[in-house]
Amino acid sequence: MNVLHRAMWLSLAGTLSVLAQTPTISAVDNGFSFKATLSPGVLATVFGSNLTGNSLEVLVKGQSAPVTFSSATQLNIQIPWDVADGKTSVVVKHDGLTSAPFSVTISEYSPALVSDNGTGSGLGVFYSGANLITTTNPANAGDTLLTYAVGLGGTNPAIGTGVDTPNPPPYYYTLVEPSITVGGKAAAVLFSGLAPLALATDQLNFTLATNTPVGTETVVLKIGTATTNLINVPIGCLDSSSGVSVTLGPLNHPSSGKYTQKATITNVSGTQLQAKGSLILTGLTTTATLTNGGGTSCPSSDGSAFKSFTFTGTGSAQTASVTLDFTDTTSGSITYGTRVLTK
Numbered sequence: 001m002n003v004l005h006r007a008m009w010l011s012l013a014g015t016l017s018v019l020a021q022t023p024t025i026s027a028v029d030n031g032f033s034f035k036a037t038l039s040p041g042v043l044a045t046v047f048g049s050n051l052t053g054n055s056l057e058v059l060v061k062g063q064s065a066p067v068t069f070s071s072a073t074q075l076n077i078q079i080p081w082d083v084a085d086g087k088t089s090v091v092v093k094h095d096g097l098t099s100a101p102f103s104v105t106i107s108e109y110s111p112a113l114v115s116d117n118g119t120g121s122g123l124g125v126f127y128s129g130a131n132l133i134t135t136t137n138p139a140n141a142g143d144t145l146l147t148y149a150v151g152l153g154g155t156n157p158a159i160g161t162g163v164d165t166p167n168p169p170p171y172y173y174t175l176v177e178p179s180i181t182v183g184g185k186a187a188a189v190l191f192s193g194l195a196p197l198a199l200a201t202d203q204l205n206f207t208l209a210t211n212t213p214v215g216t217e218t219v220v221l222k223i224g225t226a227t228t229n230l231i232n233v234p235i236g237c238l239d240s241s242s243g244v245s246v247t248l249g250p251l252n253h254p255s256s257g258k259y260t261q262k263a264t265i266t267n268v269s270g271t272q273l274q275a276k277g278s279l280i281l282t283g284l285t286t287t288a289t290l291t292n293g294g295g296t297s298c299p300s301s302d303g304s305a306f307k308s309f310t311f312t313g314t315g316s317a318q319t320a321s322v323t324l325d326f327t328d329t330t331s332g333s334i335t336y337g338t339r340v341l342t343k
Contacts, residue, residue, distance in 0.1 A: 021049075021050040021097075022050060022097045022098075022099065023048060023049070023050045023051050023053075023092040023093070023094060023097065023098075023099040024048045024049045024050060024051075024099055024100070025046060025047070025048040025051075025090060025091075025092060025099050025100070025102035026047050026048045026049070027046075027047040027048070027102075028044055028045070028046050028047075028090050028102055028104050029044065029045050029047070030042060030043075030044060030045075030110050030112050030120075030150065030151060031043035031044050031045045031076060031112075031150060032112035032113065032114055032115070032120060032149065032150045032151070033110075033112035033113075033120040033121075033228060033230055034119065034120040035112070035120070036104070036105075037107065037110040037112070037151070037226070038079055038104055038105065038106050038107065038110050038151075039079065039085075039106060039107050039108060039109050039110035039151050039153065040079060040080065040081050040082065040083050040084075040085075040106065040108075040153070040154065041078065041079060041080075041081040041153070041154065041161070041200050042078070042079050042110050042150050042151045042200065043068075043076065043077075043078055043079075043150050043199070043200050043201070044065075044076075044077050044078070044079055045074060045075070045076055045077075046058065046074065046075040046076075046077060046090065046092065046102075047073065047074055048073065048092070048099070049072065049073060050072060051070065051071065051072055051073060051074065051075050051092055052070040052071060052072055052075070052094065053094030053095040053097075054094055054095050055093070055094055055095065055096075056070060056075075056092075056093070056094045057092075057093045057094070058075060058077050058090065058091070058092055058093075059090070059091045059092075059093070060077075060079055060080060060083055060088065060089075060090050060104075061083050061084070061088040061089070061106075063080045063082070063083060064080075065077040065078055065079060065080055065090075065161075066078045066161060066162035066199075068199065075092065078161060078162060078199060078200050079106065080161045081154065081158070081159070081160070081161050082161070083106055084106065085106050085107060085108055086105070086106060087103060087104070087105050087106075088103075088104060088105075088106055089101035089102060089103055089104065090102045090104055107226065108153060108224055108226070109151055109152060109153050109176075109223045109224045109225075109226040110150070110151035110226060111149060111150075111151045111152060111178065111221045111222070111223050111226050111227070111228045112149060112150050112151050112228050112230070113147060113148070113149050113219060113221055113228060113230070113231040114147065114148045114149065114231075115230070115231060120230060121230040121231065122230075122231070122232065123135075123216075123231070123232060123233070123234070124147060124219060124231035124232065124233055125147060125148065126139060126145045126146065126147045126233050127145065127146045127147070128143050128144070128145055128146075128300075128301035128302040129301075129302030129303060129304075130302075130303070131301060131302055131303050133145065133233060133234065133301060134234070135216075135234050137299075137301055138233075138234035138235055138236030138237075138301065139208060139233055139234065139235055139236065139301050140208075140235065140236050140237045140238075140239060140298065140300070140301055140341050141208050141209065141210050141211060141212040141213075141214075141235060141237065141238045141239040141341075142207070142208055142209075142210040142212075142239030142241070142339070142341075143207070143208050143239075143301055143302070144190065144205065144206070144207045144208075145205070145206060145207075145208065145233075146203065146204070146205050147203075147204050148195060148198075148201055148202065148203055148204070149201075149202040149203075149204055149221060150200065150201060150202060151202075151226075152174045152176075152178060152192065152202045152223055153174060153175055153176060153223065153224075154174070154175050155172040155173060155174055155175060155193060155194055156172070156173050156175055157170060157172060159172055159194065162199070163199075164197060164198060164199050165194040165195060165196050165197065165198055165199070165201075166196065166197075167196045167197065168196060171191075171193050172193045172194035173191075173192065173193040174192045174193055174202065174223075176223055176224060177189055177192050177223075178192055178204070178221055178222060178223035179221075179222045179223075180204065180206050180219065180220070180221055180222075181219075181220045182208055182209070182212050182217050182218070182219050182220075182233060182235070183212050183213040183215070183217030183218065183235065184213070185208070185209035185211055185212045185213070186209060187206040187207060187208050187209060187212075188206060188207045188209075189204065189205075189206045190205040190206055190207060191203065191204065191205040192204055204221075208235070210238070210239035210241070210242065211238070211239075212235055212238075213235065214235050214236065214237065214238060214343060215234075215235060216232050216233075216234050216235075217232055217233055217234075217235050218231075218232050219231045219232060219233055236298060236299075236301070236341075236343065237277070237278070237297075237298035237341040237342060237343040238274065238341065238342050238343065239339065239340075239341060240269070240273050240274075240277065240340045240341065240342040241338075241339050241340045242269075243267065243268060243269030243271075243273060244265050244266060244267055244268060244269070244273070244340045245265075245266045245268050246263060246264070246265055246266075246279065246338045246340065247263070247264045247266070248261060248262070248263050248338075249261055249262035249263070249264075251333075251334060256329070257327050257328060257329040258325070258326070258327055259288075259325070259326040259327075259328060259334055260323060260324065260325050260326070261323070261324045261326070261334075262321060262322070262323050262324070263279055263307075263321070263322050263323075263324060263338070264319065264320070264321045265277075265279060265309065265311075265319065265320045265321075265322075265340060266318075266319050267311065267313075267316050267317070267318035267319070268316075269316060270316050271315075271316055272314065272315050272316060272318065273311065273318060273342050274342040274343050275310055275311045275318075275342075276297040276298070276308070276309075276310055276311075276342065276343055277297055277298055277308070277309055277310075277311065277320070277340055277341055277342035277343065278295060278297050278298035278299065278300070278306045278307065278308045278309065278340070278341050279306060279307050279309060279322060279338060279339075279340060280298075280300045280304050280305075280306045280338065280339040280340070280341060281293075281304060281305040281306065281307075281324075281336040281337070281338065282304055282336060282337035282338065282339055283335070283336055283337050284304070284305050284334070284335075284336040285328065285331050285333070285334045285335050285336065287328050287329075287330040287331045288326050288327070288328040288331065288334045288336075289305075289326060289327050289328070290305035290306075290307070290324060290325070290326055291325045291326065291327055292307070292323070292324070292325040293305045293306055293307050293324075294306070294307070294308070295307060295308020295309075296308060297309070297310075297341075297343060298341035298342065298343055300339075300341075305336075307322045307324060309321075309322050
């Protein structure tokens with residue numbers, strides 16, 4: 001064998017040697033929480049070494065699992081929907097080589113919420129309308145939020161393993177509705193089902209209790225006997241709408257396209273409220289703009305127009321008045337609802 005042929009043979013042999021190393025599994029975790037909690041249909045992550053190669057296949061209890069990402073040290077898979085509960089094993093195969101079986105336990109549910117930093121804990125991913133909730137745009141008590149989860153079990157109608165959820169209709173509702181508490185206060189779950197155009201990802205829409213405490217609050221998601229409490233959400237202000245009356249004066253029209261209206265907020269709760277607050281204008285006529293809105297107290301997390309105020313008076317004898325200036329050159333009338341936040 002001449003030198004050139006020997007060099008080519010050694011290069012090819014080295015390549016084949018790298019590709020042909022036996023895969024080894026070190027962990028199989030929930031793809032959102034990165035805890036060893038798995039259930040039928042859940043997105044999961046396989047960690048280990050030599051995990052990828054030709055003719056890659058992952059088997060869960062002998063069933064082929066869809067692989068959505070592969071590298072030498074990590075595989076993202078979906079546990080097949082029809083894998084039965086109980087102890088079973090995960091196996092990785094490629095290049096004619098097979099890993100040792102890795103023991104896992106499949107439970108009925110394995111709830112986990114998506115985290116902002118991708119670690120499975122800390123600040124979650126929550127939306128108010130189209131706006132992402134952050135420490136600088138916190139949610140407020142009484143807000144309706146949207147987030148994503150995995151591990152909430154089967155749906156009605158059922159969906160196949162490896163199939164992205166189509167746009168509705170139909171809606172793929174979870175068979176069991178989970179419960180959500182934030183800061184120890186029960187939220188009202190409005191929707192629990194598969195998110196459109198995603199694989200095995202649950203969407204949750206829920207309304208925070210109006211007395212949800214202000215701060216960085218723990219979100220507890222429970223379904224059946226399974227619970228997760230790794231995620232938190234920042235809460236900025238209290239919803240004081242039920243403790244106040246809002247009186248709107250006449251809508252004046254001083255000039256073309258310009259409108260003005262006085263709003264008076266009165267404490268009717270019988271107890272003293274926080275002095276700083278905001279009047280949120282909900283469902284404002286789409287062609288109208290609040291030109292003198294804003295302020296530093298309690299902005300609306302979903303981007304609705306608002307006007308900050310400060311109560312005067314003490315005890316329950318608190319009032320505040322704000323003047324709202326609008327422009328609208330199209331509708332000829334301006335309508336909106338009101339909501340009061342305080343802090």
